[in-house]
Structure formats: structure tokens, C-alpha cells
Amino acid sequence: MKEADFRDNETLELFKKSGGNILLTTIDAIFDWGRSNSIWPLTFATSCCGIEMMAAGAARHDFARFGIEVYRASPRQADVIVVAGTIVNKMAPVLKRLYDQMSDPKYVIAMGACAVSGGPFFYNTYHVIRGVDHVIPVDVYVPGCPPRPEALLYGVMQLQRKIKLETMRSPRSTDDLLR
Amino acid sequence: MNNEQLKERILGLVPDAEFQENKQFLTFLIPPARLHALAQKLRDEEDLAFDFLFCLTGVDLIKQLMVIYHMESTRHKHQLVLKVQTEDRLNPAFDTVCDLWKTAEFHEREVYDLLGIRFNNHPDLRRIFLDEDWKGHPLRKDYTDEVNIVEL
Amino acid sequence: MKEVVNLPVKNIEEEEYHINMGPQHPSTHGVLRLVVSLQGEIVKSLKPHCGYIHRGIEKMCEKDTYPQIIHLTDRMDYLSAHINNHAVCMLVEKALEVEVPERVKYIRTIIDELNRIASHQLWWCSFGMDMGGLTCFFYGLRDREKILDIFEESFGSRLLHSYYTPGGLMMDIHPNFQKSVKDFIVYFRKKIKDYDDLLTGNIIMQERTKGVGILSKEDAVSYGVTGPSGRGSGFSCDVRKNHPYGVYDKVEFNEILMHEGDTFARYMVRMHEMHESMKIIEQLIDNIPAGDYSVKMKAVLKLPAGEYFQRVEAARGELGVYVLSDGNKTPFRMKFRSPNFSNLSALDHISRGGKIADLVAIGGSLDYVIPDIDR
Numbered sequence: 001m002k003e004a005d006f007r008d009n010e011t012l013e014l015f016k017k018s019g020g021n022i023l024l025t026t027i028d029a030i031f032d033w034g035r036s037n038s039i040w041p042l043t044f045a046t047s048c049c050g051i052e053m054m055a056a057g058a059a060r061h062d063f064a065r066f067g068i069e070v071y072r073a074s075p076r077q078a079d080v081i082v083v084a085g086t087i088v089n090k091m092a093p094v095l096k097r098l099y100d101q102m103s104d105p106k107y108v109i110a111m112g113a114c115a116v117s118g119g120p121f122f123y124n125t126y127h128v129i130r131g132v133d134h135v136i137p138v139d140v141y142v143p144g145c146p147p148r149p150e151a152l153l154y155g156v157m158q159l160q161r162k163i164k165l166e167t168m169r170s171p172r173s174t175d176d177l178l179r
Numbered sequence: 180m181n182n183e184q185l186k187e188r189i190l191g192l193v194p195d196a197e198f199q200e201n202k203q204f205l206t207f208l209i210p211p212a213r214l215h216a217l218a219q220k221l222r223d224e225e226d227l228a229f230d231f232l233f234c235l236t237g238v239d240l241i242k243q244l245m246v247i248y249h250m251e252s253t254r255h256k257h258q259l260v261l262k263v264q265t266e267d268r269l270n271p272a273f274d275t276v277c278d279l280w281k282t283a284e285f286h287e288r289e290v291y292d293l294l295g296i297r298f299n300n301h302p303d304l305r306r307i308f309l310d311e312d313w314k315g316h317p318l319r320k321d322y323t324d325e326v327n328i329v330e331l
Numbered sequence: 332m333k334e335v336v337n338l339p340v341k342n343i344e345e346e347e348y349h350i351n352m353g354p355q356h357p358s359t360h361g362v363l364r365l366v367v368s369l370q371g372e373i374v375k376s377l378k379p380h381c382g383y384i385h386r387g388i389e390k391m392c393e394k395d396t397y398p399q400i401i402h403l404t405d406r407m408d409y410l411s412a413h414i415n416n417h418a419v420c421m422l423v424e425k426a427l428e429v430e431v432p433e434r435v436k437y438i439r440t441i442i443d444e445l446n447r448i449a450s451h452q453l454w455w456c457s458f459g460m461d462m463g464g465l466t467c468f469f470y471g472l473r474d475r476e477k478i479l480d481i482f483e484e485s486f487g488s489r490l491l492h493s494y495y496t497p498g499g500l501m502m503d504i505h506p507n508f509q510k511s512v513k514d515f516i517v518y519f520r521k522k523i524k525d526y527d528d529l530l531t532g533n534i535i536m537q538e539r540t541k542g543v544g545i546l547s548k549e550d551a552v553s554y555g556v557t558g559p560s561g562r563g564s565g566f567s568c569d570v571r572k573n574h575p576y577g578v579y580d581k582v583e584f585n586e587i588l589m590h591e592g593d594t595f596a597r598y599m600v601r602m603h604e605m606h607e608s609m610k611i612i613e614q615l616i617d618n619i620p621a622g623d624y625s626v627k628m629k630a631v632l633k634l635p636a637g638e639y640f641q642r643v644e645a646a647r648g649e650l651g652v653y654v655l656s657d658g659n660k661t662p663f664r665m666k667f668r669s670p671n672f673s674n675l676s677a678l679d680h681i682s683r684g685g686k687i688a689d690l691v692a693i694g695g696s697l698d699y700v701i702p703d704i705d706r
Contacts, residue, residue, distance in 0.1 A: 043357045046384050047702045048409040050361070051453070051490060055479075058472035073357045089327070090310055091362060091383045094354050120402060124394045125387040126317050126327045127309070146490050203640055230552050231568075234640075234651050234668040249640065249651070249668075253552055253566070256573070282555035285676040293389075308382035308705060317390055 035105065036163040037067040039156070042078035044098065046085025049112035049146045053084045056149035066156055075101040080159070082152075086114035086121060087129045099136045107163070109155055110138045113145040120145065180226060180257055188227065189259075193217050204249070206260040214263050215274040221250070221259070222279050228252045229259060232280040237290035239319050240264070244271045244296055272297040293318040347375055354383045360457065360694065361701030372686045377679045385705040392665040397423050397632045398496060400665070405491040407667065408703035410450040411646035414443050416495040418652045421576060422641040423497040426634045426656070434622040435499045440577040441512065441615050442494070444608040448519070449478045450646035451601050458598070458695040459530050462539060467530055474522050481511045497632060499625025512616050516609050523605060531602065540594035544681045544693035547592055554680070555673035558648030559604060560697050563597035565590040570644040582614045594696040633660050647671055647698055667706055671699040
């Protein structure tokens, strides 16, 4: 992604031009900078995409330079849940419970074809959920089977752009998303 | 022991076993009532010594339900396949072999879960992959599920 | 005067309670739920609950053609994906009585062994990480990236390739393949000494693994524990030696057997196996015969009616593929004898009497990959 594109947020520019309160926009900018540059994910990997997620955190494609410093084992301490792998009927209530335990603001990245839409397991099977967005609201979809670690990093950068759009006036609420 | 000697030995133990020709391994179809006694002898006799059960498969042959046991001896390096089948599709049941080979415990639970075949005297026969309240046995040929399965 | 009534006080130490190492846990290596019954810190019994990644692959195989099934087998035990593909390809070739060229056999064997090294590298890094040594994670994955680079150059993807097809390979290897593999072996021989310095000789690791989780040879055979976990207990189960396939009968390598049966023995078997795999590759890499990379097969493959069984040595144990065919282009019944399923059934037996902290070390040494258990 080019750096010029990364810093280009039309919605943010429009909001600033339309005359948001100067004090609030500065505070918003500080909060958004803080939130987007230190997203801590939950350790959640069901199948093959989990290995590519681990590879994205390893030495060659380093996650930590994007602010994803550590993986938290407990959902209460995590900001983002990267759903890497297939979700089946038996696992869906567990995923929903994990998502509910996370505290706001929380984000979801659906990684891999299985989490996006069921992937190679779309036809002829009785136990697979075709896409994790049937269970929890998703922010960023990263396609691939499995996606390269660079693709996951691109997905994380897109999430950072999305976070920079939030403001205190209309804080992100999961009730809006679930409606 | 080579295949000829094994074949004679098995037919000596269970005369009404049906030998199946032209298979990759030495294969017998035996009546379900003989299964446990024969399996015990296969494991315990010195010259047979089948101590490694390497595959336990359940098959739905539209009219019958069959369970196939692939076993090998680590000492004598010979292999054998036993098959049992039943026409009873509502309450199929065979004797368990998990007191002889401990690996059968999990494999028989899988066969019960996916095909509905019960095993008598199994210590803990319950579903292993699907939820406890799942209706039906998916690997059966007459299993339909309009909600979950998307046909191509 | 009131009498003091002595109520019987329950001794908390003697009560059993259950804890749930739930599907989402950093060290269960996937989605496995273990309900552990503890008395204090001693494990009394353990019940694994599988099925959290049960995708119904065996049911899907009944509607897919044989080349399509290769793509599904990749995703079962994804760390030894090539070896799974090899099993199905060999089964189809044997059923159709097709003889693949020697070049194909050599390349398949070399790539299988590279895959085995990559799988053991990932095992090593997660084993160290589970016991607390986070450095192992970075070292192991750094070296695994070198193998993934070789794969990517030749077949275009890092993890799930589907490179073998019935009849041969999907495309020929890259011209740089032989040189890259030879460079990798020289590089890895130096690095594996670091692995030994870092973890094998570490006193904490030895205290945590010696004498822990003992599996006797009779139990290994009865539970069907194959692969490095079974060989750590003295069970000689290597399919490459007992029922050779590919070109394993033309190379010299040792089957590593240890007899203590504890976690440390299973660890050492895998470390030695990485050396043996490198030995096999060195014997083959310069002698790949020239020739075709594939035999011309029909567009639609119909196996003749009958039963077929193929056994291969995956990185974690013996993988068996059973097909019952009725003459159509899709199998009537396809069953995968998964090595991890049998390895998991022994977990209850060997962790009884140990502490809960040992459970993590034992689980790491059995090295199970959950999608292979659930298929």
C-alpha cells in the first residue's frame, strides 16, 4: 500500500472541512492514533490460517512493527479477534461468547476463505458455517487460502485506516453493528 | 505366516467365515456373533498375535451397515481384514473390541456418531464430533439436511 | 452450656474438581477442549472433546472426484500436506495400474522429506513456546521460512499446495530447485546445533520432560500410537521401512527408536528424524533422473469397483486412506485413518498421575494437529 494512500482518508477530510469542533477533532485524533497503533489480538486460530498468522508474527514478516505487540490469551484484554480458520456449528457459540467477553472498542478481522464465506467447505458439508459474519460483525475481510502473511498485514493496515475514522461524537457501538 | 496358512487357520477357528477373493489384504466376512471370540483368539494366540488394529471403518452399503477391521501383527508382520455386517438399519449393534485393542474406543465412538451403529459393552458410547443433541447420522446414504447442506 | 458441635470438615485437598481447558487456549494447538479432573494439582482423568473443527470431509469426498479430493486432503493435516496428497495419488495410481516415471518418485520423496523437516520445525517452535521459551518460536519459524521459499519458487504457494496429482506432478520443478535445496541443507545443519544448545541441553526443559508422560510399548501398540510418538516408546512402526513406497527402498536411513517412552524420548526422536530426513534428501537430490513429470491420464478418473488401502508415513504417524469404489468417478466411501486421532486417545492414559503443568508438555510432545483428528 502506498504511504500516500494510507494517509488518505476522504471521510476524515470531509468531516474536518465541514467544521467539526477544533478541540474535539484534536482529541479524536489523539485517541484514534493511540487505538490504531496498538491493536492487541486474541490468540484464536482454528486451522490452517493459524499457521500463516503465526508466520506473520514471526521474524520475517513482523507483526510487532504495526503495533501488534503481544497476543493476549484472555478475551478481556484483547482489542481485535482475528478469526483464522473454519468455524463450524459446534464452535459458533464459543466464538460468540468470546466476542461478547471482549470489551469495547473491539474489532474483527475475518482471515482466510473459510472465515470470509466458508471457503473450500461451502458445498456438500453439514457442519460448516459459511462465513463468520453469520455469527459476529466483521470489519475487515482478508481473502486467500491461506492468505500470505503480507495479505494479513495489509488487512491490519486497512483496519487502522478504519479506526482513524472514529470520533467521540459518534462512538463505535456494537449495537449499531448488530442492528 | 503366509496368506495360505492364515486362511486355513481362520477357517479352522470360524468355519462359517466367508473368504473374499481378489482383495488387497486377506479378507473375511464373519457373522457378528463370532466377532468378539475370534478377535480375542487373533490377539492372544502366539502364532497369530494381531496386536495392532490400524483401522476401524464403518460403511453404509445402502441395504446393509458394515464395520471393517484392518489389523496387523507387529511380531509376524502379517495383516488381516475382518468384516461384519447387518441388515438391521434401525438398531444396528455389534460387540465392542475395545477391551482387546484400546484404540477401538475412540474409533467406535466415531462410527456411532456418524453412522448410528451401537457397540455392546462399550464403556462410554456417546457422540464424539457432533453435538449431543444432533439429530441423525450424517454419513448414512439416506441422510438429508436442507438447512445445513448446500448442494452443488 | 452449649455443646460445641464438631461438624465434619471436608478436606478440600481430597475433593476432585473439573477444569476446562477450553477450545480457545494458547497451548492446545488448535480447538480441542479438555475437561480435566483434578485433585489438587494432580490429574486424575481427562476427557477430550473433539468436533470443534469437524468439517465433514469424509461426507464431502463422496461427492467430489479424485483430483478434487486432493485439495481436501491438504487441509486435514496441513503441516504434512504433501504427504497426505501422496497417499491419495498413490492409491489412485495403484487402482488404475498406472506406473509413474522415476523422476516423479524421486521428486515426491524429496518434497515429502522437506515437508517432514518443516513440520518438525514447527513442532519444535511450538513445543518450546508452550514451555515458556519464546525464543524457540522465532528461531524455528525463521528456518521454516527457508523451506517455504523453496516451495513457493517451485509451486507458487507456501502452505497448501496440491502439487501432486494422480499420474505425477502438476508442473515440473523450478530449475533452481536442486541448488536451493542443497543450500538449505548446508544452512540447516549449522542451525540445528543452535536448537540443541537452546532447548535440548536446557536443564529446565530436561527436568520438565524426563520421566513425564510415560507410554509403554504395549500401550503404544494397543492405542495405535504411531509416528515419532510411538517410536519414542520402542514401537517400530515406520511405514517407510515396513511397507516402502516412493524410492524409500533405495536410500539408507535409520529408524530412530527409543525405549524410555517419556516426553524427552519423543522429543529426541523428532530431533534425530530431522537429521535422517536431511540424509535422505542428500542421497537423492543429485540423482533425480530426467524424464516426464507426469503420465497422461484421462480427464475423468473412474476407479474400478473394489476396495483399496494405502498407508504412508505422515509427519505425525501412519496415515491410512481406504476407498470403497463402485466404479463411478466419485468414491462410494472414503475413510482417512488419521494418526492424530489414535495419538489423542492415549493422552488420558499417559497424563494420569502427573501435574497439570505436565499436561502441556505431554500434549506438545504428542504433537497433535486438531483438524486431522476431526477431519
